[in-house]
């Protein structure tokens with residue numbers, strides 16, 4: 243089985259950067275790290291393949307740390323024309339790159355930590371003409387079919403789908419492994435297929451700033467909520483909660 | 494503003510709160526119509542109508558198929574056939590996201606996501622909070638395809654418009670090919686008693702500061718005492734202490750109770766976007782620097798293992 247995992251590099255959440263007022267998008271000159279959300283997909287892929295198959299990463303930034311976790315190879319799309327791509331533009335690029343790998347299964351996270359549009363995986367599936375199961379909290383593959391426990395508002399649904407298929411996984415589904423020293427050394431010699439958008443047959447007008455189809459009309463500070471009363475507990479702070487709840491007429 | 498389609502969601506013949514919220518906004522902006530993927534449109538037509546939808550375009554039974562590909566296919570076909578809504582509103586839910594994502598590809602149009610407000614400014618403008626809600630970005634569409642918006646729950650207030658039953662009209666689903674291959678085999682509903690998390694007047698949530706899974710009992714006991722619902726941070730959902738249906742935040746439920754009590758929760762931005770619309774917030778955390786205190790009306794700097802049992806006892810003795 244061949245599994246492709248979408249992995250996104252994001253600005254370090256500890257230092258998220260700021261919006262560039264001239265381009266009205268996030269400044270990208272900050273340090274990039276692997277989005278934790280995607281580490282679950284990578285771990286899931288490694289477990290599903292379990293040595294009998296192939297795990298290919300698809301990314302728009304170098305991903306040595308993920309190759310070191312155990313993936314076999316990577317497709318890296320880099321192109322200046324990609325700057326400013328929205329979710330649909332990103333999905334077009336990812337879909338074209340994924341097609342090169344001819345996977346049985348495509349994994350992504352339900353949402354990225356910085357973009358959190360949560361639409362990219364489903365857009366990729368539609369572009370590939372594939373079925374999909376989003377919000378997976380458990381995934382198993384047998385006899386060319388994937389069985390997923392799909393999170394719902396009230397619980398979960400048991401969903402089955404024939405391969406090839408795209409599955410988006412929620413956080414916490416598996417415990418992502420740390421790269422071993424051997425893995426880190428091995429990562430250096432793993433094949434990385436570097437492609438530009440022309441190689442993928444994508445027109446520069448369809449992605450990046452040009453392909454947007456939406457426009458930011460204003461950026462404003464949001465009304466902030468004020469901090470209130472702070473009480474240090476000396477053993478009797480519960481009394482203040484009780485009196486507060488009384489004031490609020492909750493009790 | 495013309496016609497605005499609202500993605501209707503329902504379970505057991507009852508329309509979801511998010512749908513009623515979207516209808517309240519849609520009918521203020523234009524003519525509201527519902528679009529629905531499911532068999533029981535007749536059962537919900539009255540409630541949709543009461544909330545301002547004049548029509549409900551319904552696909553009928555999906556035979557176990559998922560909503561996303563079926564509804565996106567049906568809406569795209571309707572639009573290709575001449576239907577011209579000015580905007581299509583989806584709630585930020587599993588099926589809402591799936592449908593919006595697929596539809597965006599079919600129409601080759603972007604989706605504006607994480608919307609918390611919509612205004613008419615010669616075209617619909619969406620407001621989206623960024624940087625943990627400290628900044629609002631306002632976005633509109635530049636193409637003339639129908640604008641696809643994904644709106645966060647609790648952004649608008651559901652309100653009856655006193656309308657009559659919505660007219661049910663058939664929305665035909667084209668052949669989905671491979672994209673329709675995923676099938677729901679069975680559904681599992683996590684049982685919970687007491688009020689629903691996103692409807693309760695009081696919500697008590699616990700986080701990693703509780704230390705261990707068993708201590709979540711204190712949170713449940715307090716919620717019960719106050720006639721409310723219990724919630725959780727993602728940290729303890731991921732750790733398997735409580736089910737996902739209890740998660741409050743960006744990827745969980747959005748709650749706006751009269752009183753929100755956070756016990757042992759740090760107040761990460763992704764948690765706060767799910768609860769900072771609460772009328773009053775009480776936080777218990779042993780770290781005086783915890784970000785949750787910056788939005789709490791009453792902040793108790795203390796140990797949950799001391800404060801909560803004392804509070805429970807005091808309430809029980811009243």
Ligand SMILES: Cc1cc2nc3c(=O)[nH]c(=O)nc-3n(C[C@H](O)[C@H](O)[C@H](O)COP(=O)(O)OP(=O)(O)OC[C@H]3O[C@@H](n4cnc5c(N)ncnc54)[C@H](O)[C@@H]3O)c2cc1C
Nearest residue numbers: 700701702726727728742743744745757759764779780797
């Ligand atoms: C894309 C994305 C989406 C996310 N979505 C969500 C979401 O929907 N909901 C959500 O909650 N999170 C979400 N998160 C996770 C979020 O960033 C935080 O990791 C999470 O909210 C932390 O949970 P916590 O506050 O329970 O744990 P921690 O951050 O570990 O905080 C525990 C707190 O307990 C306090 N504490 C410890 N011991 C005690 C004690 N004895 N008494 C009192 N206080 C004590 C500590 O001081 C600390 O402040 C998301 C993250 C990402 C990247």
Ligand SMILES: Nc1ncnc2c1ncn2[C@@H]1O[C@H](COP(=O)(O)O)[C@@H](O)[C@H]1O
Nearest residue numbers: 249350351353354357358359360361362
């Ligand atoms: N630029 C990207 N590179 C690789 N994967 C991505 C990218 N953008 C989104 N994805 C995948 O799609 C998921 C959802 O992203 P989003 O729709 O931005 O919330 C991410 O968690 C990734 O798995």
